[in-house]
Amino acid sequence: MSRPEALLPRESLLWIFAAQFTVLLPHFTRLPLWIVLGWALAVFWRFEVYRGRREFPGRLVKLLAVAVAVGGLALSYRRWFALEPMVALLAVSFALKNLELLSRRDAFLSLLLAYFVAATLFVFEQTIPYALYGVLAAAVVTAALAAQMGGRSARPRRAFGLSLRLLAQSVPLMLLLFVVMPRLGPLWAVPQNSGGASTGISDSMTPGDFTRLSKSDQPALRVAFDGPLPPPEQRYWRGLVYSHFDGRRWSQGFGVDPREGAPVSWKQSEKPLPEVGPRYRYRVIQEATRNQWLFALARPHSETQGVGETHDDRLVRSVPVYSRFAYDVRSWPRSSLSQAPELGDFERRRNLQLPSEGNARARSWAQSLAQEHSDSEAISAAVLEFFNRHFTYTLKPPALGVDSVDEFLFESQQGFCEHFASSYVFMMRAAGVPARVVAGYQGGEWVEQEEYLLVRQYDAHAWAEIWTPARGWQRVDPTAAVSPERIRDGLQSAAAEEFMEDALLPLHRFSVLNRLRLQWDMINYRWYQTVVSFDSDSQKNLLQRLLGEVSPLRLAAFLLIPVGLGLSLLLVWLWWSGRGERLPRAQRLYLKFCRRMAKAGIPRRSGEGPRDFADRVAVEAPRLAPMVSAVTAAYERAAYVEDPAAERQLSRLLRQWRMGAMLAVARASRELRHGGAQV
Structure with a gap:
């Protein structure tokens, strides 16, 4: 105890x-x-x-x-x-x-x-x-x-x-x-608990998923380019490929998700990437998603540790992105590649898969298009022309039933990006053309002051890719056929009246608040670049700028000189402060009183307590007894009871008795000396 x-x-x-x-x-x-x-x-x-x-x-x-x-x-x-x-x-x-x-x-x-x-x-x-x-x-x-x-x-x-x-x-x-x-x-x-909900784009897509993301203005990506910036119509940040369709829901399917053992290249790319020609170099700072997939332009390659490449032109991380993560990427536009890889039988079957039943009208129309046109590009052009003539782009599409493709194509004809991409891929597969849905982000807001592209959650987008024997996988965006301003100018321009209308505080409608929001994002970007992502490479570059050459001797000098200077200043400060030790104020006031008594001829003896000193002064100089007793009592209350009022009283007593007390002490001392001489 x-x-x-x-x-x-x-x-x-x-x-x-x-x-x-x-x-x-x-x-x-x-x-x-x-x-x-x-x-x-x-x-x-x-x-x-x-x-x-x-x-x-x-x-x-x-x-x-x-x-x-x-x-x-x-x-x-x-x-x-x-x-x-x-x-x-x-x-x-x-x-x-x-x-x-x-x-x-x-x-x-x-x-x-x-x-x-x-x-x-x-x-x-x-x-x-x-x-x-x-x-x-x-x-x-x-x-x-x-x-x-x-x-x-x-x-x-x-x-x-x-x-x-x-x-x-x-x-x-x-x-x-x-x-x-x-x-x-x-x-x-260290792994985090995987039971938490993820943010951003999911590993599956059903009608309405991207519509919900369009209501969020939270940052998703920040991209800084080392070199030219791709035009708006080329800013497709691919993250997921959906190849399996069950009649309503699109998912990655077997053999695609790295979490299920799909092959991922974690080393130097085995793809025939050109050494010259058009390409983009950029650094992506991705917000936390609690998932492994990363976002990049088509044909990406990254040397960042822990980042790998999948066979369907995507980047993945070895562990989920639990916090902001930065990675460097090089991308080659597909138009710069001279040869298209072959499409294997398994990949062909995967990207022609459709449910055995459902959406009969869409299947029938797709088969008729396949009979009318000789190649996949002509079939694609016919579907896109149909979208362009009859469809409306909206953030509030009507709900769809069991035959969602038929209802969308021939009844509602109103939809968001996932409706267009899903129905287009269904039509192309039904016509015998390998196709797949790609999910990611499209566009981004260029921040001129810091020179980076800010991609938000409402930039989430779904598009399609079809296979052509001559050029391989080619991007086709059915949304662009309906609303080209969505691709060129962004969601806010394409759906101005519906954009963020449910937001509690629609910042985009107030220019001042929107500028403040951008300023805050720039501060966060600079914070991450300077502090959070200060890795070994950044450290090495900084030390090289400071020291010229990073050697053990220079590094030791760089470390020891400031430490030695700091210790010297500390010692000087301790010596200076030690001259007048910062005792409690009550004790300092009492010591001042004792010094005055010593100057008057009645010094306080070594080891003599305040009360003993007061008793001795009362015997040797009775005239000083009231003053000394009052000072001693105030000091004892201030020092031992920690009474602030007593501390103020002690200070006031010393100020009041400064001159009068000294004269009284001097007279008492003379009397004591004269009395001692007579004896």
Whole structure:
């Protein structure tokens, strides 16, 4: 059992729980509800213990709490080796530690654990608001540590002041270590819980999926080009290929999804990519999707570690994209390739697959087109001409029934991109032409100030590809036949009246707010480029600019010179501050009083307490007794009881008695000397 004086006072407990709440708050939306309630219950129990209404739980209760926590974690998470269950385990340890939060040692342990929880915040998000919140969390935890010293250190102003000073002093060292420390593999490469919902484009497509994405203005991609920028009609960011159709739903099908074991090239591309000719070089920063697929122009190749290529011209990552991810890409327009690869029998059957029944009118019309026209391009032109003459592009298409293709082609004739792409591919397959649906994004907003292309979720798009023996897979966008302005100018131009009309705050209608939104996105882009994606290559380039040549000697000098300078300044500051040690104000005032008494001839003896000194002065100089007694009483209340009013009274007494007291002390000293001589 801890000694009574080692038990935690109320202020220490409040600071500990405030620090715990601060670091856990961002995780409340990710943690199971039972963990949040368990932490709150543990805090309530500990307060009840402080108030004397309950006792600390015994060993049996603690073991039961641990068993319940472990069982809850096992039921809440499907796998343990992932980030979310690890953060949940830290939160559970917080709650359980509160049940035995007894001494200052327990408090320090709990607060050191809080630093780790604060660091896990950046596992999930590395945006500027989260970074600022992380600094706030570190300041609160440090202030809670400072408050554990007791006394006036637990006051919010004093604790936060010390915390901010400590953090400010650590900034130079933090910046130095950020620049020179070797870049290690990121913690967020550890798998996360796969049970969470993904964002953006899904691995399947049904009528209405892309319509829902058109209501979101959240960023999806940011693309910076090293060289020419492709024209708007070439900005097709392909991410998924749908080859299987069950009558209503399009999906990737067997042998395509890398999660199901589909072949992926993780090394140098085996495709015959030309060394000269038109090509694009660019860097993509993709927002988190919790999926493996990446987005790039057609015929992509990436040297970024962990990025591979599929046989259907897509890029995938070895692990899902749980946070912003940057990758470099080179793309060759298909028109620059001299030879088209052969289409194997399995791929032909895959891209001619249709359900055995359903959509009879579309099948019949497609067969008639195949009899009228001799090649696939003529059949495609006939279907596109039909779209151009009879169809309307809208963000609010009517619902479709079982025979969705027939109803769309011959009844509603109103739709979004997925309706056009789906029905077009159905028609081409029914006519005997291999075809597939491609999903991704089309277009993007050019941000001139930072020179990057901003692609948002409402730029999500679906188009088609057909196989021709002469040129291989060729992109065909049926939406362009109905609404060419969608491809050329974007969704906002093609559907101006319907665009984002359900948004709570339609920023696009207010030029000032839209500019502010772009400015904020540019700040986020620069933040990611400068801080978040500061990898080993960026570090090497920066050190080369600073040092000219990255050698061990220069690197050591670059590291040791600032450290030595900082230590020298610290020593100078300590020496200077040590000259007038920053004692508590009450003690400084009392020492000033003692120095005045010494100058008047009544010095305070070594080891003599304030009360003993006052008693001696009362005997040796009775006239000074009231003054010395008042000063001593005010000092004792200010120093030992920490009474602010007594501290102010002590300062006022010294100001009032400065001249009069000195004269009285001088007269008393003369009297003492004269009296001693007569004796």
